[in-house]
Amino acid sequence: MTKIINGTSLPNMPWEDKPENYNGVVWRYSENPIIPRDLLKNSNSIFNSAVVPFEDGYAGVFRCDDTTRTMRIHMGKSKDGINWHINEDSIKLKASLGDEREFEHAYDPRVCNIDGKYYVTWCNGYHGPTIGVGYTEDFETLIQLENAFIPFNRNGVLFPRKINGKFAMLSRPSDNGHTPFGDIFYSESPDMEHWGHHRHVMSTSKNVLSWQKTKIGAGPIPIETDEGWLLIYHGVLTSCNGYVYSMGAAILDIDEPWKVKYRTNSYILSPQTAYECVGDVPNVAFPCATLADADTGRIAIYYGAADTVTALAFTTVDELVDFVKKDSSEGNIV
Numbered sequence: 001m002t003k004i005i006n007g008t009s010l011p012n013m014p015w016e017d018k019p020e021n022y023n024g025v026v027w028r029y030s031e032n033p034i035i036p037r038d039l040l041k042n043s044n045s046i047f048n049s050a051v052v053p054f055e056d057g058y059a060g061v062f063r064c065d066d067t068t069r070t071m072r073i074h075m076g077k078s079k080d081g082i083n084w085h086i087n088e089d090s091i092k093l094k095a096s097l098g099d100e101r102e103f104e105h106a107y108d109p110r111v112c113n114i115d116g117k118y119y120v121t122w123c124n125g126y127h128g129p130t131i132g133v134g135y136t137e138d139f140e141t142l143i144q145l146e147n148a149f150i151p152f153n154r155n156g157v158l159f160p161r162k163i164n165g166k167f168a169m170l171s172r173p174s175d176n177g178h179t180p181f182g183d184i185f186y187s188e189s190p191d192m193e194h195w196g197h198h199r200h201v202m203s204t205s206k207n208v209l210s211w212q213k214t215k216i217g218a219g220p221i222p223i224e225t226d227e228g229w230l231l232i233y234h235g236v237l238t239s240c241n242g243y244v245y246s247m248g249a250a251i252l253d254i255d256e257p258w259k260v261k262y263r264t265n266s267y268i269l270s271p272q273t274a275y276e277c278v279g280d281v282p283n284v285a286f287p288c289a290t291l292a293d294a295d296t297g298r299i300a301i302y303y304g305a306a307d308t309v310t311a312l313a314f315t316t317v318d319e320l321v322d323f324v325k326k327d328s329s330e331g332n333i334v
């Protein structure tokens with residue numbers, strides 16, 4: 001049995017048992033999508049969003065593109081993790097601290113609880129995409145910190161505790177467009193401002209037919225287990241009809257997380273339902289958060305579907321870790 005380490009008890013987190021005769025390791029919530037595109041007065045789409053346990057329920061940061069198609073992030077709260085109240089007003093951000101330049105856009109947030117402070121990372125527009133960082137204690141206001149890196153970078157994902165005494169982050173150096181490449185890297189910081197000691201974690205698959213051939217990026221905050229850090233990530237295939245975004249999983253070494261112990265050859269979920277295949281960007285399943293119950297090992301995965309709505313899927317730490325170990329092969333751990 002794989003155990004979640006340093007986790008919390010979440011007996012009331014969203015959950016549904018695996019449907020009978022279902023073969024996959026990750027199964028979808030039967031009432032998907034949980035957040036419709038038009039929940040806000042002027043939202044075009046609400047997707048690629050991040051949630052955490054907060055007070056007696058849940059809170060989160062949501063990617064809400066508005067009807068001018070500008071990308072903004074908004075805070076929200078929920079009692080049950082399924083029905084959300086998202087603030088109509090977006091989080092007020094700067095492109096960079098001390099820079100009067102007009103703020104461009106923000107998207108794909110992640111939220112990470114480190115010792116009771118909720119750190120938010122997002123893709124921040126500052127002469128191109130880079131990793132914005134801030135924190136909130138109440139999910140009402142965000143204190144913005146310095147951007148972690150210079151452009152171009154996306155998918156900044158923090159670890160939920162210091163590693164070897166340092167804050168730790170995964171990210172994916174990219175370009176200024178729809179990046180046709182991308183590996184996952186590890187960086188550390190003594191103060192959440194200065195990042196260094198960069199290490200390569202994993203590359204795209206060498207297999208030309210793979211779902212993770214074009215680019216990969218960290219998804220939810222890694223889950224600490226007695227087998228290592230359980231990382232759910234996205235992988236992209238270039239089809240004749242454009243990019244296809246699926247989810248995979250890997251297990252990283254606990255003390256040296258740039259070392260990959262196991263990694264799936266197969267996807268754990270790929271866009272197959274109507275809400276994943278039809279929308280503003282078809283064929284996208286983009287995971288940004290999990291809730292995990294340390295007592296039962298249940299995991300709920302929050303993911304953006306077709307860049308339009310937010311959906312939920314389930315697995316357990318035991319089943320997923322077992323799958324990753326069995327589905328891994330030497331040639332794929334690169």
Ligand code: BMA
Nearest residue numbers: 048107108178281284286307
């Ligand atoms: C990526 C990001 C994501 C998006 C994905 C698919 O580059 O922009 O926000 O979900 O493309 O469009």
